[in-house]
Amino acid sequence: MIVRAEHVMAELAGVELAERAHAQLVLDKAAQDPSSLARAPRPAAGKPAERPSAIAYVNHGRWVCDCPFPGCNSAQIVSPADARFFCAECFNAVVEGRYLRVHFPPKRKLERIERVLEERPLEETRNWLPQESLADLVAENEEHGL
Numbered sequence: 001m002i003v004r005a006e007h008v009m010a011e012l013a014g015v016e017l018a019e020r021a022h023a024q025l026v027l028d029k030a031a032q033d034p035s036s037l038a039r040a041p042r043p044a045a046g047k048p049a050e051r052p053s054a055i056a057y058v059n060h061g062r063w064v065c066d067c068p069f070p071g072c073n074s075a076q077i078v079s080p081a082d083a084r085f086f087c088a089e090c091f092n093a094v095v096e097g098r099y100l101r102v103h104f105p106p107k108r109k110l111e112r113i114e115r116v117l118e119e120r121p122l123e124e125t126r127n128w129l130p131q132e133s134l135a136d137l138v139a140e141n142e143e144h145g146l
């Protein structure tokens, strides 16, 4: 798991992180308006929505997805261990609160991406975008003497 420095977060599935972020937003709002608790949106039960999908990438050593819904500029930490996405800001309202599937690279590629990035001592340099190849990452490491 790539989030070694953030050990606690590495142990949590992305959905759990989203739920915690969601819970914090709900609590922040409730501090201002106690009646809002009863109205807070929650993830809908059932299968994830087929579309849109959320695309995982690595940012500062964390697997992340940008919220794919138009007008929402949020991003959430996600986990290959639970490849679902629930936005803590727009609550996936467009798909009536259903989870979205998160698309990660295939398992073997994902593990190799993590291994190459973990060679980098600074977390802020551990980045990968879906259009980057493993060869790109290895070349970047070599350019920096890793």
Ligand SMILES: [Zn+2]
Pocket: 067, 068, 069, 072, 073, 074, 087, 088, 089, 090, 091, 092
């Ligand atoms: Zn959103």
